[in-house]
Amino acid sequence: xxxxxxxxxxxxxxxxxxxxxxxxxxxxxxxxxxxxxxxxxxxxxxxxxxxxxxxxxxxxxxxxxxxxxxxxxxxxxxxxxxxxxxxxxxxxxxxxxxxxxxxxxxxxxxxxxxxxxxxxxxxxxxxxxxxxxxxxxxxxxxxxxxxxxxxxxxxxxxxxxxxxxxxxxxxxxxxxxxxxxxxxxxxxxxxxxxxxxxxxxxxxxxxxxxxxxxxxxxxxxxxxxxxxxxxxxxxxxxxxxxxxxxxxxxxxxxxxxxxxxxxxxxxxxxxxxxxxxxxxxxxxxxxxxxxxxxxxxxxxxxxxxxxxxxxxxxxxxxxxxxxxxxxxxxxxxxxxxxxxxxxxxxxxxxxxxxxxxxxxxxxxxxxxxxxxxxxxxxxxxxxxxxxxxxxxxxxxxxxxxxxxxxxxxxxxxxxxxxxxxxxxxxxxxx
Amino acid sequence: xxxxxxxxxxxxxxxxxxxxxxxxxxxxxxxxxxxxxxxxxxxxxxxxxxxxxxxxxxxxxxxxxxxxxxxxxxxxxxxxxxxxxxxxxxxxxxxxxxxxxxxxxxxxxxxxxxxxxxxxxxxxxxxxxxxxxxxxxxxxxxxxxxxxxxxxxxxxxxxxxxxxxxxxxxxxxxxxxxxxxxxxxxxxxxxxxxxxxxxxxxxxxxxxxxxxxxxxxxxxxxxxxxxxxxxxxxxxxxxxxxxxxxxxxxxxxxxxxxxxxxxxxxxxxxxxxxxxxxxxxxxxxxxxxxxxxxxxxxxxxxxxxxxxxxxxxxxxxxxxxxxxxxxxxxxxxxxxxxxxxxxxxxxxxxxxxxxxxxxxxxxxxxxxxxxxxxxxxxxxxxxxxxxxxxxxxxxxxxxxxxxxxxxxxxxxxxxxxxxxxxxxxxxxxx
Numbered sequence: 110x111x112x113x114x115x116x117x118x119x120x121x122x123x124x125x126x127x128x129x130x131x132x133x134x135x136x137x138x139x140x141x142x143x144x145x146x147x148x149x150x151x152x153x154x155x156x157x158x159x160x161x162x163x164x165x166x167x168x169x170x171x172x173x174x175x176x177x178x179x180x181x182x183x184x185x186x187x188x189x190x191x192x193x194x195x196x197x198x199x200x201x202x203x204x205x206x207x208x209x210x211x212x213x214x215x216x217x218x219x220x221x222x223x224x225x226x227x228x229x230x231x232x233x234x235x236x237x238x239x240x241x242x243x244x245x246x247x248x249x250x251x252x253x254x255x256x257x258x259x260x261x262x263x264x265x266x267x268x269x270x271x272x273x274x275x276x277x278x279x280x281x282x283x284x285x286x287x288x289x290x291x292x293x294x295x296x297x298x299x300x301x302x303x304x305x306x307x308x309x310x311x312x313x314x315x316x317x318x319x320x321x322x323x324x325x326x327x328x329x330x331x332x333x334x335x336x337x338x339x340x341x342x343x344x345x346x347x348x349x350x351x352x353x354x355x356x357x358x359x360x361x362x363x364x365x366x367x368x369x370x371x372x373x374x375x376x377x378x379x380x381x382x383x384x385x386x387x388x389x390x391x392x393x394x395x396x397x398x399x400x401x402x403x404x405x406x407x408x409x410x411x412x413x414x415x416x417x418x419x420x421x422x423x424x425x426x427x428x429x430x431x432x433x434x435x436x437x438x439x440x441x442x443x444x445x446x447x448x449x450x451x452x453x454x455x456x457x458x459x460x461x462x463x464x465x466x467x468x469x470x471x472x473x474x475x476x477x478x479x480x481x482x483x484x485x486x487x488x489x490x491x492x493x494x495x496x497x498x499x500x501x502x503x504x505x506x507x508x509x510x511x512x513x514x515x516x517x518x519x520x521x522x523x524x525x526x527x528x529x530x531x532x533x534x535x536x537x538x539x
Numbered sequence: 540x541x542x543x544x545x546x547x548x549x550x551x552x553x554x555x556x557x558x559x560x561x562x563x564x565x566x567x568x569x570x571x572x573x574x575x576x577x578x579x580x581x582x583x584x585x586x587x588x589x590x591x592x593x594x595x596x597x598x599x600x601x602x603x604x605x606x607x608x609x610x611x612x613x614x615x616x617x618x619x620x621x622x623x624x625x626x627x628x629x630x631x632x633x634x635x636x637x638x639x640x641x642x643x644x645x646x647x648x649x650x651x652x653x654x655x656x657x658x659x660x661x662x663x664x665x666x667x668x669x670x671x672x673x674x675x676x677x678x679x680x681x682x683x684x685x686x687x688x689x690x691x692x693x694x695x696x697x698x699x700x701x702x703x704x705x706x707x708x709x710x711x712x713x714x715x716x717x718x719x720x721x722x723x724x725x726x727x728x729x730x731x732x733x734x735x736x737x738x739x740x741x742x743x744x745x746x747x748x749x750x751x752x753x754x755x756x757x758x759x760x761x762x763x764x765x766x767x768x769x770x771x772x773x774x775x776x777x778x779x780x781x782x783x784x785x786x787x788x789x790x791x792x793x794x795x796x797x798x799x800x801x802x803x804x805x806x807x808x809x810x811x812x813x814x815x816x817x818x819x820x821x822x823x824x825x826x827x828x829x830x831x832x833x834x835x836x837x838x839x840x841x842x843x844x845x846x847x848x849x850x851x852x853x854x855x856x857x858x859x860x861x862x863x864x865x866x867x868x869x870x871x872x873x874x875x876x877x878x879x880x881x882x883x884x885x886x887x888x889x890x891x892x893x894x895x896x897x898x899x900x901x902x903x904x905x906x907x908x909x910x911x912x913x914x915x916x917x918x919x920x921x922x923x924x925x926x927x928x929x930x931x932x933x934x935x936x937x938x939x940x941x942x943x944x945x946x947x948x949x950x951x952x953x954x955x956x957x958x959x960x961x962x963x964x965x966x967x968x969x
Contacts, residue, residue: 353910387781
């Protein structure tokens, strides 16, 4: 039996998405239908425990062996012909943002589940085992470290650092370790790509941007992830009375910060980068006092590491110039809070995604893309061949209850994932 | 005896300032000396009660009749020759900002006390009684309405509106009326310029700006107060992922807001106005989400009402243009939250301040000025002749523990106040 002839049961994946959304954290109504809400399923919360228990039950019923590692990652291994070999993996995450939708992360895990169901129903036996993985705390919303547990597995983040993380969404903060124990997901398996290896990692995800939709394309063949850095920028000025201080005598921190935000956007255009400010606070925050202090976080991204370095260098050169020109008592400082290098996915996996996508939607409906956001696949790619599949996001919206991809787009994505994974399975045996 | 020959006891005013600061709310250490702190004496707090009790005791011991009105204003009437006539008044406020200094408001009341002490010690009897007034809640810090009780007295704010104001600095908010009763300062006298009149109002105050210090001048002859308006500006954009949304596809509320802040400053320069933003918030305030909403408060000032109108008109024209040009889903709206017309003080009072100041420091060391900030004198000026005296503020700092004027500057200010008030007393009898 060729893997290309497997029959997918129409609509079941979407039903599974909606069923689990309803049962485990539905929130944020945006339309009259019961499916028109988002999901709030914070990592290691009761809803996360609920969906994990359901996931374990579902995969066990398909004949999977389920392993839980010490950071709560769940590996459901579906048997193949050659069960001593490393499994080919499909993975993503079941946790969401506080204002999350129904698809981000969830689509990847539940599409993987549908791949296993389809293989089993069609009586197909892959050459190698297939691991379906639910990675813990990809969002970094409750415990502020994104892509956390896949990075522990890839040994880029120490286990102890992850264990000690404190929640930022609970009135009484708790640690990752505490919550793993509480919900029964601090497992016995060591979290390591060395002792619990996989052969490759595939992940299907919503694009979270407008590119595919705007171009009327169906599948993004993700060849890498852009580099990005987050810096806190602190502007120190002087608190002065708004009514009594002439413009020329001011050291106005918010005026300098405004110029920096505009300069950052100009530099982003020039360097073909992205520049954003999502967090901005000031002191003393009184109507008639010129702010003495502004802190904001810049999020700067480029498809290449050296492109990112180039704009950051210019920002670090230009912002102090702005503060100097804006008042005698102004200064600025930077603090790096997160950085992620550009990721180039593996050509073996990319080839499988490309062949699969073109055979299903045709070469005019696919696009090779760089992912703007980070994913668990960034962590796995540091250790094993990896690639991703994108489907369109309506209006480019994500991290929002209104996040949406159509039933057809979801079905097409599933087809591409199934074929890409089984093509890789065939490729491994050659 | 001519009023020009009265002897002021050197240093006593400053001692009184420091003594009351120490006893009633010293806070905010900025140097090693015991006098190097600010003061936190919120209106109608226990510290405010303490200083009020002290003030009543001090003025009674000088032979004043003390009247307390129904909004807590204290009128201490020092007798003259003609006690059926309205008193000439000296007034300011003993309450402070949460991060207040030792001089804002306090200087005005305690200089008035020193004027009365000096008159009495010198055996001088004025033609008319002199009222020393402590106005309730000038700062509007605990109960958010500045110049509150002098405006009730001038019948520009209804008594009931003031009574109902809720505190914003208490965990369990309380009303003005409740706190007046609690500290024993809801008095029997009607708060009205009609039934409890004064003939004129003089107020000495720190400049709260850098103009006198920068020009090495000693006294500001305050001829008026500039007009100002506060508007909330709300910018509505669209929440999008920072990593996946191309610059051209964004509706970035913080980028538009930054352009508005810069435009506001440019227009202020063009119109010779002041423009400031002291309060700025955004949503959802997540590092990797482009803000969908920004709200900031603009504080715009001009010495003339029509100058203020002109810049506000241009702001209301330009900000929507900026939002339109910055993204397809951007819009902006304005909400007026406070406005105050320009004030022109009375020439009779200004003349007394000018003559007094020039005779004491010489005409090269005085400056005719427009006050940038509002004061109780704005309320009194709506009903009776009024003027103010400014002394230099070190580095232009106020509403800050480090607010400072030198002992010499304070002494000079007191001399000018004494002479101006007694010149007005003489002028009235001619």
